[in-house]
Amino acid sequence: xxxxxxxxxxxxxxxxxxxxxxxxxxxxxxxxxxxxxxxxxxxxxxxxxxxxxxxxxxxxxxxxxxxxxxxxxxxxxxxxxxxxxxxxxxxxxxxxxxxxxxxxxxxxxxxxxxxxxxxxxxxxxxxxxxxxxxxxxxxxxxxxxxxxxxxxxxxxxxxxxxxxxxxxxxxxxxxxxxxxxxxxxxxxxxxxxxxxxxxxxxxxxxxxxxxxxxxxxxxxxxxxxxxxxxxxxxxxxxxxxxxxxxxxxxxxxxxxxxxxxxxxxxxxxxxxxxxxxxxxxxxxxxxxxxxxxxxxxxxxxxxxxxxxxxxxxxxxxxxxxxxxxxxxxxxxxxxxxxxxxxxxxxxxxxxxxxxxxxxxxxxxxxxxxxxxxxxxxxxxxxxxxxxxxxxxxxxxxxxxxxxxxxxxxxxxxxxxxxxxxxxxxxxxxxxxxxxxxxxxxxxxxxxxxxxxxxxxxxxxxxxxxxxxxxxxxxxxxxxxxxxxxxxxxxxxxxxxxxxxxxxxxxxxxxxxxxxxxxxxxxxxxxxxxxxxxxxxxxxxxxxxxxxxxxxxxxxxxxxxxxxxxxxxxxxxxxxx
Numbered sequence: 319x320x321x322x323x324x325x326x327x328x329x330x331x332x333x334x335x336x337x338x339x340x341x342x343x344x345x346x347x348x349x350x351x352x353x354x355x356x357x358x359x360x361x362x363x364x365x366x367x368x369x370x371x372x373x374x375x376x377x378x379x380x381x382x383x384x385x386x387x388x389x390x391x392x393x394x395x396x397x398x399x400x401x402x403x404x405x406x407x408x409x410x411x412x413x414x415x416x417x418x419x420x421x422x423x424x425x426x427x428x429x430x431x432x433x434x435x436x437x438x439x440x441x442x443x444x445x446x447x448x449x450x451x452x453x454x455x456x457x458x459x460x461x462x463x464x465x466x467x468x469x470x471x472x473x474x475x476x477x478x479x480x481x482x483x484x485x486x487x488x489x490x491x492x493x494x495x496x497x498x499x500x501x502x503x504x505x506x507x508x509x510x511x512x513x514x515x516x517x518x519x520x521x522x523x524x525x526x527x528x529x530x531x532x533x534x535x536x537x538x539x540x541x542x543x544x545x546x547x548x549x550x551x552x553x554x555x556x557x558x559x560x561x562x563x564x565x566x567x568x569x570x571x572x573x574x575x576x577x578x579x580x581x582x583x584x585x586x587x588x589x590x591x592x593x594x595x596x597x598x599x600x601x602x603x604x605x606x607x608x609x610x611x612x613x614x615x616x617x618x619x620x621x622x623x624x625x626x627x628x629x630x631x632x633x634x635x636x637x638x639x640x641x642x643x644x645x646x647x648x649x650x651x652x653x654x655x656x657x658x659x660x661x662x663x664x665x666x667x668x669x670x671x672x673x674x675x676x677x678x679x680x681x682x683x684x685x686x687x688x689x690x691x692x693x694x695x696x697x698x699x700x701x702x703x704x705x706x707x708x709x710x711x712x713x714x715x716x717x718x719x720x721x722x723x724x725x726x727x728x729x730x731x732x733x734x735x736x737x738x739x740x741x742x743x744x745x746x747x748x749x750x751x752x753x754x755x756x757x758x759x760x761x762x763x764x765x766x767x768x769x770x771x772x773x774x775x776x777x778x779x780x781x782x783x784x785x786x787x788x789x790x791x792x793x794x795x796x797x798x799x800x801x802x803x804x805x806x807x808x809x810x811x812x813x814x815x816x817x818x819x820x821x822x823x824x825x826x827x828x829x830x831x832x833x834x835x836x837x838x839x840x841x842x843x844x845x846x847x848x849x850x851x852x853x854x855x856x857x858x859x860x861x862x863x864x865x866x867x868x869x870x871x872x873x874x875x876x877x878x879x880x881x882x883x884x885x886x887x888x889x890x891x892x893x894x
Contacts, residue, residue, distance in 0.1 A: 322392075322397040323366075323402050326398040340586070362407065362415045364406060371443070393605065402416075416546065418580065419583070420568045420585075425552050427604055431467055434467025434468045437464065440516060440517045449496070449517075450498070453465040455522060455531070456504060458502065460504070460522055461521060465519075517545065520548065521551075523559075524554035529563075552643055560725070565648070575662060576825045577823075586605050595626050595630055604618075607622075656831065656835055656846050665813055674705060674764070676765045680697045681771045682863055683695075683865065684862035685776070691711070693708055693861070695863040697867055702817055707827070709756075709760070710737050711748055713745040713749070714745050717739045740753075758788055769869065793868070799843040800839065800843050802868065805867045827859050833856060833860075834846040
């Protein structure tokens with residue numbers, strides 16, 4: 319491959335170009351996809367001409383801002399971010415593979431600049447007539463940043479300007495060749511459902527408290543053969559935001575824990591082991607400002623050094639701003655994570671429940687309060703630890719609601735057999751009888767010997783009779799930090815040591831593990847919980863997993879030998 323996007327990926331993975339780990343994983347993902355392209359399990363192909371086309375288009379544009387106009391000259395990392403989403407196409411119909419993207423890096427590194435290129439290119443050369451393109455954000459001022467980039471590209475080139483009509487007072491650009499429109503939208507200006515966008519730039523999503531802007535735009539694209547919802551941001555300090563939630567999902571994609579093939583991800587950040595005041599690592603989060611070919615590199619480095627010294631001396635909010643805005647890390651990101659994403663990925667394997675036919679197992683059961691996920695979890699002791707698997711259920715009415723409101727791809731997981739959707743459109747409560755019968759079928763299918771079933775007593779009163787029919791001891795698992803601490807900590811240790819194996823295709827299980835954080839009581843004992851403020855995140859399979867492991871750390875369940883007890887009783891009576 320001789321295209322610039324692939325060359326950059328090769329240089330990063332080989333170590334010829336310095337990179338943070340997450341950007342390296344994005345490059346490795348592209349190279350791995352090249353090796354498996356066009357296979358039944360990966361029906362996409364790389365079209366380097368399409369990748370090079372947007373790069374060539376970009377370098378025909380003019381940067382008007384500054385003392386004098388100058389031609390666009392892309393750095394290699396920009397070629398990668400522009401070229402990869404455009405170059406991957408579906409083998410079946412030639413349409414683009416990626417329908418959404420997430421790119422994160424330090425401030426002033428050209429995020430909106432790249433989306434300005436994308437929007438201008440798609441409106442003119444995307445091949446779609448009468449398409450709608452948007453730039454969106456919480457506030458209109460923020461939404462206009464990428465829109466202004468497109469306007470400046472158009473106005474600075476006389477030939478390009480003849481192909482467009484700009485109505486700045488409306489924040490509206492119309493391509494006269496394709497009749498595509500580019501409009502700036504904001505939540506404060508009434509952004510709602512119903513937009514059929516072939517491209518949308520969603521800017522600084524770390525400022526968004528929820529996913530309503532993203533969902534309003536993404537939900538309108540389902541019937542389109544091609545679209546690109548491009549989210550760009552620097553990370554933030556608020557761990558309750560939609561941005562933090564989607565950042566965790568995107569890290570799961572890069573680590574291979576979630577195979578969302580329509581989602582392009584690239585994150586430029588320093589690594590956990592890096593020292594923030596070491597100037598040698600600042601480039602990782604600032605691939606444009608601190609690029610070796612940047613003509614202002616020396617001045618930019620002096621500014622960074624001054625900001626770093628201020629942060630070091632003052633600490634507090636100055637340190638937080640430097641870590642977030644300059645080094646693109648979530649401040650306090652890993653303080654309360656349940657398991658590390660990289661360690662979790664190392665536990666992935668190709669084993670399935672069928673490979674453990676006839677095993678003795680522990681089962682955990684997490685019952686939702688009605689319409690959310692209900693999950694069972696199987697834990698199987700192995701020579702080097704445990705193999706685990708899970709399955710979840712959701713009523714159809716709530717399932718359709720979650721598709722509209724949540725970030726998670728529940729429809730994809732249903733098709734993959736990870737979720738069973740029960741009932742019809744008007745059903746909003748789980749059918750526990752069906753779930754327990756399905757659990758019984760799974761146990762019989764694999765001839766499992768169930769040591770015990772751990773369950774959360776909350777919501778369980780009405781089904782204990784059904785559970786008892788499974789013929790295994792029932793263990794009530796009180797959901798307090800004091801009671802769950804040992805099982806929770808033990809799973810953390812097992813994951814760290816690579817002894818907690820799961821099937822790599824169980825993306826819902828991986829997603830729930832990435833959503834879980836730990837909370838502690840006054841004694842320092844921990845249990846898991848959702849991220850504060852993230853009611854739509856799902857950790858039910860993890861809850862079920864801890865219920866199952868609770869049985870293991872408490873020494874299992876010893877079945878009572880009733881005949882032996884009777885003999886002992888009679889012996890005592892005879893002596894009496």
